[in-house]
Amino acid sequence: MLILASASPRRKELLGQLVREFDICPADIDETPYQGEDASAYVKRMAHEKALAVADKLSQDKTTPSFIVLASDTSVVVDGVILGKPADFEESKAMLRLLSGRDHQVMTSVCLYDAKREHLQLTNVVSDVSFRAISDVEIAQYWRSGEPQDKAGSYAIQGLGAVFVRAVSGSYSAVVGLPLYETSQLLALFGIHSLEEMSHE
Numbered sequence: 690m691l692i693l694a695s696a697s698p699r700r701k702e703l704l705g706q707l708v709r710e711f712d713i714c715p716a717d718i719d720e721t722p723y724q725g726e727d728a729s730a731y732v733k734r735m736a737h738e739k740a741l742a743v744a745d746k747l748s749q750d751k752t753t754p755s756f757i758v759l760a761s762d763t764s765v766v767v768d769g770v771i772l773g774k775p776a777d778f779e780e781s782k783a784m785l786r787l788l789s790g791r792d793h794q795v796m797t798s799v800c801l802y803d804a805k806r807e808h809l810q811l812t813n814v815v816s817d818v819s820f821r822a823i824s825d826v827e828i829a830q831y832w833r834s835g836e837p838q839d840k841a842g843s844y845a846i847q848g849l850g851a852v853f854v855r856a857v858s859g860s861y862s863a864v865v866g867l868p869l870y871e872t873s874q875l876l877a878l879f880g881i882h883s884l885e886e887m888s889h890e
């Protein structure tokens with residue numbers, strides 16, 4: 690059985706494009722970056738720790754059948770600064786002011802882990818996103834839409850946040866939360882072939 694270690698509705702929907710059946714078991718870990726931690730090391734560590742935390746939780750019940758855990762982490766990175774999810778409006782404003790009128794990266798790591806076979810694969814996908822200038826009035830309006838609250842970097846490219854996005858290069862699905870191409874490649878290493886699986890009744 691495949692387990693998605695995520696509370697994100699975006700990840701559930703995206704994984705549903707690749708796999709017909711999976712269970713969900715969100716990971717509850719400390720997402721604070723280490724002092725001076727490099728952004729790509731951080732997102733990889735988060736995806737890895739989410740996968741291990743859920744595998745540990747499931748392994749405690751000896752009756753659980755064998756499983757593969759899929760975990761992911763998305764962070765917005767500007768000038769090496771890691772932007773996670775904003776705690777409040779002030780944080781959201783600070784993030785969107787930083788992103789206004791310039792380019793940034795979105796990093797999404799994916800980790801697949803089979804505890805029984807001790808098989809682990811990890812990948813990090815980096816995309817470039819270019820924003821137009823955003824005014825403080827727009828930042829306040831955007832906050833009131835309710836969209837920035839649970840999104841890394843305080844925006845959603847798949848929602849109203851699209852009005853800020855001049856260009857994106859890399860993986861659109863990775864910016865939303867799960868890189869479909871790279872995830873399908875990883876799943877294949879674990880014997881899960883999306884085309885085969887999704888084309889059968």
Ligand SMILES: Cc1cn([C@H]2C[C@H](O)[C@@H](COP(=O)(O)OP(=O)(O)OP(=O)(O)O)O2)c(=O)[nH]c1=O
Nearest residue numbers: 695696697762763840841844845846864865866
């Ligand atoms: C940049 C960006 C992020 N996001 C979302 C994807 C992730 O859900 C979230 C980043 O936070 P994450 O910590 O990666 O994920 P999460 O807390 O939502 O879920 P979990 O840890 O349980 O898997 O931001 C968008 O939906 N659209 C975007 O354009």
